[in-house]
Amino acid sequence: MTKLGTLLFASTLLFSSCQRSGGCGCEVDDPYAKGKGDLKVSSNIVQPGTRVAGEVWEASDAIGIFALNEGQALGATNYATNAKYTTASAGNSVAFTSVADGINLPSTGNIDLVAYYPYKEGVTTELAFDASDQSKPALIDLLYSNNQKGLNKQNEKANLVFSHALTLVEFNITTEEGLAINDGTIALKDALIDGKMALATGAITTGTKTATPSVKVKSVGTNKYKGMMILPPQALAGKEVTFTLDGKTHTAPLKIAQTQSGLKYTVEATYKKDKNQEETKLVIVEGATISPWKEGGNNGDVIVIGGEEAPVVPPTPQPEPNPGADTEPQPEPQPSEAKPLFPGANFDDFEAFKASLNDHGLNALASQVDGGKTGKALHITGKPKGNDYIFNTTAQAGGPTSGKTISFYLKGTSKKSISMNVITTDNTTFAYNLDAVGEKGHVVGPDDGNIVLQPNAPKESKGKKIPANSYTQGGIDTKGQWIKITLNIEGKSLATTGDLFAFKVGGKVDVDLMIDDFTIE
Template sequence: MKFRNLLSITCIAMLGLSACNNDDEPNFGGLNQNYATFDGAIESMGALKTRASGTTWDSGDAIGVYMKATGADISTSSAINIKYTTPGDGAFTAASTGIELPSDGSNVDFVAYYPYQTTITGQTYPINVSNQSDLTKIDLLYSNNATNTNKTNSAIALNFKHKLSQLILNITAGGGVSSLSGLSLSVSGLTTDGNFSLADATTTLGTTKAVLTPVVSVATAATVNAILIPGDNLNNGKLTFSLNGKVYEWTPDAQVLESGKKYTYSVQLTTTGIVVANPSGTIEDWTEGNTGGSTVILTPNEGDVFTSSKATVSLAATASSDVIQLTTQSTENWTATSSQTWLTISPTNGTGNATITLTAEANTGAARTATITLTPATTSLSPVTISVEQAAASTGADIAFPGSNFEDWSAFLSNLNSYGLLPFGSQSATGGRNGSSALHIAGSTTANEYMFTAVASTSTPVSASKIVLYLKGTATGKSLSFNVYSPDATGGYYKFNLGICNGDANLSSSGANAYTGSIDTGGQWVKVILDITGYNLSTTGNFFALKTGSSATYDLYVDDITFE
């Protein structure tokens, strides 16, 4: 090892900064080094600071950490997007190999973010707030306060700040409304995607607009919390409340959302016709606890409504389903039809509000589309159409060898050489991409071994530019190595070594098989590319091999080994 000090990180969440105590010694791959451990409190100036899920970190929360020379650009980082997790006490330890502080005592800076993403391209964090069901998964936090750190000052306190915006609605029942039970809310017209720069902490608004359905918590009153993207204007959005067959709509006054701010509104639903009073709400730093502002009083829409919660639906290639919410008057009759036989609807007719389920058969060919039409009985109301797209199936034309998408398990096994498949490899019927089948490698090794070697078939090309495969899961102690057989290669095959894998990887051939490294995809599928440009491939005998390293533990899914 070049360095002596290894780093574990405790994050002082939000604007809080606290002292650190040495308690537990984390394990960094079994290395016998001196480690720094940290504990943190989420408290500052006597006031608790919050993130989307409350005042503390949750067990399993993961952050991504970068280390760079002090004052340098993040693109020059020597540690890039290293995953650290916490059991919930604010003490973060590396998921695999920790970050090493320079042994020469040179100063470094740290940049960190939450929630962790397996793949970060060009120091740009992709934002997507379309799913509001769990705000902790989209509440982007950022820290760049830890600067001028070295091995003599290894207690690292990361001061996180909210980088998105929060909308808070406090809803009460007014005249003519006896209860808020069953209240739902949809928000249309706002942007749901964007990019956040880890280099300069700026946010760029995207172009995708979709209907948001925040969670409505109902007790005596109701509360709604939503995470939105800075730069958007609340005036672009329309909030539609549905309660007991009545629809209340509200478009907020112009208000450009700012990073780290929360926007609190008090809303009252009433049937007595009271006008809206100063619907400007309050704008506060997320970490402030004050609320206020005038109450926005809404009455039901004049005239009838007939709306759907979604305008588009995307489905996986496998047999899959999704639901849409129909909002209309309690006495409105309606019918639902599908333009394609492979997409069915339930129910196909009804009266009033409804939850409608769309179910698609498994797709065995190219991507395909269908249209759902919801038609009201009242002729003055317009029908609603929903566009549905189902992804293409993985076709046999591009698979690397028979069974390499692991759907036809018998074809896969029969295409292996005489050594077959190692005992800790098996088919997972639903563990693959989009719920398809995959190869599951689960177990511990004592030696470097061939998990399998596939032989060439009549469809094996003489040459190709890439072999692509997908991985999800973990490998501790060692990584993977691959052989691509060629009559031109030394020893009869080219060697490709995966090494440390936390995201997509593009591999070139190496001089020898090597298994050092680890794999942790963060529960996501990652794409691994073997660059075989210019190589002649073996069209007889062995063609492709996947190898595991010794003294390692694998819980790894492999899917869709193809040519590109």
Template structure:
């Protein structure tokens, strides 16, 4: 900016020459003033100076109320993201907010930075004060300041652990260090499960029936809506079956809600436990973790030997026993017993560890579904394509399946097994984009439907 400085010096000299005998300002001098104004408004590189950038960058730190950690893990994790709104101090969150749903991320500490530097929040340069509202986990699809809640998929607990912060108020460019305190808005249960005879629980599934599955959270008021839907939730289970956990909507009354323990997919042993039977815990409150220590007895009785509220609230304990039931447990869509169809798999992308059933219609030999072929002589051994009907030719009604490597690939691929064409199969994996379209990846298991090829 040296050029600006030298021009101002020249102006001072000119004033010195003529102050004794003022003269009418000439047009050329007016042009000089105009040039000076242009220089001030532009940087030396020729870029327009944004007045907002004269303010200071937001220095953001986020903590969780109570433990200062997320319930699902012990700390923030790398790439955890929050959505941040900046509003004029004392004003409600609305469409006039200065900054709206800006994504900030962390490397694992309490310090958050903008995911995109071009969207960095700058505090007002005029010194006016602002407030902040934020939520976790970040979503790009926030409409009308309403956060959609869907608890039907519990496979990634952190992805549904809704938290909210509205404590950061009255900040300005002289005070840019903002500390947000987040509070959990949902409830969580943890089940510690053992069998009296120490039998293998690796195939155990746990279902909560008649639970609230969908709702919305208002970012303006910080309030949850009432349940929009109720249904069955498959609880997230650790690989050995000894620990299960679920994040749930707060419930004022647990009547009608049941825990189902199914030891295997053939349902040879089924246990049913009414949650309302624990007198000391008759509701699920927000920000609270409820722990149940469950023992499955040889007599096919479930005993909840202890239950208490931990992490944020010290709670009661109780001993509960319930007998084995002959009732049929709820069937979760996407389970082996009730797999997704191909059409359902297309609309349920993002769900993990689910079963999909369909006919092997062919494979794709290129890098997109445009290279789909039913010709087994041109088949790839790295993928197959499933459809809901045999001999389907419309690729819009198909999903590609990544076979990976190993025994499943060897048994299913069409290049080595041409007789598999048009055979019906169930495959378990993760529903996510493959070949730029809805697909099935990370295959974990399969089963032929009908006679094996």
């Protein structure tokens, strides 16, 4: 087979703020117009603004791509191994071209793709990293993609969806009015900084090397400053963080528990003068927020450090022990925060959503529309020939593996009800069936609130276990309102490979439904 040369990687990346200086005002040529290859690859990182500080691609950024014969595991017999592709220019929309011979689609059969960033020569099955130097965060912001399957001569367009492999710790500092930070650093003592990423799965193994990584404090607005640190997953509770602000040092322990891949953990801090207006103190409000990196855990209570002595906070009163009680008093449950169930789960980033689907793709009855619960939504309209899958998402590297509930919003009408599938690690498919909504089922009032569904275990049919989906006659009518549907998944370990979640509608009837905001918590 003649080598055609270059595999082209066209990337449309959306970033929210604080782009790298310089930018790119130039136009990028259409790489497909130059006849450089037959495999066409586009990409987006999961959700807008997910690279550190909303950075764009820089000139000479490089990724590595592995091509595998369909269904083959990454290893010693790849179709192509660690092919290097590099940007010619900087910007949000850029083209990646190969340095040497590119990868061509096979004349027969299909291939799957695995890609990672940043490129490293000689990589075969795993990528080693060291996060001790935080001066160029993009170079340690490991990205991973394995969503693209089944490419061939007739299906040459791929859309790689990248997700983060490490952890982001973001320190946000708010200063008192009239108090500026001209020079500042943040250092984390004895942090684990090395490890390896398995290229077959994107899984991170944290190493044993420790250091005190340091990041600069940058102004991001009036009285607002930020420092961001990328680290492998680890327990940060008790680790000492030091803020050096205009020559004054303030130290406190973190209370963040075990961090996870792809999650962002936020520490809020307030920098102010003390009552004598001579010294300064730092008030750290430790907590976690939902972010484009997905939300992390809870970092604990408020810590006051530096300046005048921190006030003593009296302990929270506890109930007196009851000798006759069978059990000890239990702590109040802490609220959790919802995160997207799959890429593009609010349907605003439609390409990310479609790239998360299995080989069957999106049903022709479904399309992206305006007017969602928030932003855009998925609209399902028409008359399906049977009890049809509308979509089936696949498990993503760094995606959710457990939770208590899956929720989404529903609006519209259907002559039959709907059903959802949740797949677990042992490849068991649990069905969640929504009974009729409206006059003949769940009553929709002025404020319907939430309909909670319980799982139905698979049923036996001819010696096989099949999902217990059902589609109730009487259908759905939400009376023009958005209603919330919640699936109870407590105690289930979600699939980490293959199919994860499916949405189905009843067949041979008119359907006009909108769905939006699929989350897990």
